[in-house]
Amino acid sequence: MSRADKMARFVAGAGLDPANIRPLAADASFRQYFRVTGQPSHVLMDAPPDKEDIIPFMAIAQHLNNLGLSAPRSIAHNFEDGFLLSEDMGDDTxxxxxxxxxxxxxxxxxxxxxxxxxxxxxxxxxxxxxxxxxxxxxxxxxxxxxxxxxxxxxxxxxxxxxxxxxxxxxxxxxxxxxxxxxxxxxxxxxxxxxxxxxxxxxxxxxxxxxxxxxxxxxxxxxxxxxxxxxxxxxxxxxxxxxxxxxxxxxxxxxxxxxxxxxxxxxxxxxxxxxxxxxxxxxxxxxxxxxxxxxxxxxxxxxxxxxxxxxxxxxxxxxxxxxxxxxxxxxxxxxxxxxxx
The missing domain is CATH 3.90.1200.10 (Aminoglycoside phosphotransferase (APH), C-terminal lobe)
Known part of the structure; x- marks a missing residue:
């Protein structure tokens, strides 16, 4: 199964429509980000497990939120395939x-x-x-x-x-x-x-x-x-x-x-x-x-x-x-x- 097919399956499994996946950004790592449009929209992290790991992000985000700070809250995840769906904080960097x-x-x-x-x-x-x-x-x-x-x-x-x-x-x-x-x-x-x-x-x-x-x-x-x-x-x-x-x-x-x-x-x-x-x-x-x-x-x-x-x-x-x-x-x- 292709990476794109795995992503679509993950998004559908979270109750969202894979047709609404839109490219968002890449960064200085091997991660890529997508926005899943809708009401509300969500952010999808694509972290190939042979190069990246979503566990540190989830752990640190949880700790920050427990302190009353604002990190993206996790909605759904797949550790094996390296996908994480989280809340969308918008575009106002x-x-x-x-x-x-x-x-x-x-x-x-x-x-x-x-x-x-x-x-x-x-x-x-x-x-x-x-x-x-x-x-x-x-x-x-x-x-x-x-x-x-x-x-x-x-x-x-x-x-x-x-x-x-x-x-x-x-x-x-x-x-x-x-x-x-x-x-x-x-x-x-x-x-x-x-x-x-x-x-x-x-x-x-x-x-x-x-x-x-x-x-x-x-x-x-x-x-x-x-x-x-x-x-x-x-x-x-x-x-x-x-x-x-x-x-x-x-x-x-x-x-x-x-x-x-x-x-x-x-x-x-x-x-x-x-x-x-x-x-x-x-x-x-x-x-x-x-x-x-x-x-x-x-x-x-x-x-x-x-x-x-x-x-x-x-x-x-x-x-x-x-x-x-x-x-x-x-x-x-x-x-x-x-x-x-």
Whole structure:
């Protein structure tokens, strides 16, 4: 049976008409999304089970909803075939609202308040899905953080024609491992990891934290609180003005007076360097491995963000390594062969 036939069978089994399936979106993974029109409409996730898993999405969504936040509620699922039908949150992503002239401060304040609420709760090491299996939330440990930044050396450098020795790569890893502990300020939290304007929505008819719809959190880990603030405020999709960034950090810290603000600011800066380094590697890989070239046009701005945070004294070793191995004039140029 074809993938399309399996999808139609799943939708029909949920009491909906497969003729109403409409393409909605793809993302940077192997997942695809569809809208099943009707009253009400629903969103269908197609996650091929040999490449994706719907269980993390369902588990994290359930946890978020139990906190009074707004993640898509599951309507029907098929673990074996990798299909999930959930509520449709509409089309009002923060990205679209900002493009229409919505007030940045209002949207970002709402997003910060959601993080404050999320971080007020101890992260769940295990989530039992209603009528489903248990899911253990992985840790955002040193091995994971290091593996992410190494995407720069594995994908970006070879694409740029930069060949470096194993000794230089070992130096790169050692610099990062020496600073990861400084990212861990305050209790560990549930890190959603892709907390940015494309994955946040404003939901009509809901108030408070519930008015912010949350998407794309299936890769959540238990780790540093600063990470999702970086995702939100060091965003290559929407360039956040420095005044807004500073105001949002102040808003978060005011709501969490138990944190050492100086240490948290340092953690935020280090996490910014880690995330931008990782994303440069990921966007290169999306082009070279997955034939998704649209992301590489964001790399020069990612370098702007990265160079800015590398002024942090704690990152001096990383800055020295970058300057010695990646020419500064190369960082703002299109990747060779990318035609952007």
């Amino acid at each position: 923060f990205t679209r609202l900002l493009d229409k002239g919505a007030a940045e401060a209002d949207l970002y304040s709402a997003a910060i308040d959601v993080l404050v609420r999320l971080h007020a709760e101890p992260p769940p090491p295990t989530i039992t899905i209603n009528n489903g299996p248990d899911f253990s939330v992985p840790p955002y440990d040193d091995a994971t953080l290091l593996g992410e930044v190494c995407l720069l050396t594995e994908w970006y450098l070879p694409t740029c024609g930069i060949n470096i020795s194993d000794d230089r790569i070992a130096e790169f890893k050692a610099h990062w491992l020496s600073i990861f502990d400084a990212c861990r300020v305050g209790p560990k939290v549930l890190v959603l990891r892709d907390y940015h304007v494309d994955n946040l929505m404003m939901l009509a008819g809901r108030t408070g934290n519930a008015q912010v719809g949350l998407l794309d959190f299936q890769d959540a880990l238990i780790g540093p609180a600063a990470y999702d603030l970086v995702s939100l405020l060091h965003d290559c999709r929407h360039h956040v003005p420095p005044k807004i960034e500073a105001a949002m950090l102040d808003r978060y810290l005011a709501a969490r007076p138990e944190l050492d603000s100086t240490a948290f600011q340092r953690a935020y800066t280090i996490m910014g360097a880690q995330r931008q380094t990782k994303i440069i590697g990921i966007f290169t890989r999306l082009w070279k491995r997955d034939n998704k070239p649209a992301y590489v046009r964001m790399i020069p701005y990612l370098w702007d963000l990265l160079d800015r945070v590398l002024a942090e004294p704690a990152l001096a070793g990383i800055k020295t390594w970058m300057d010695a191995n990646i020419p500064r004039d190369m960082r703002r140029k299109p990747l060779p062969g990318s035609d952007i």
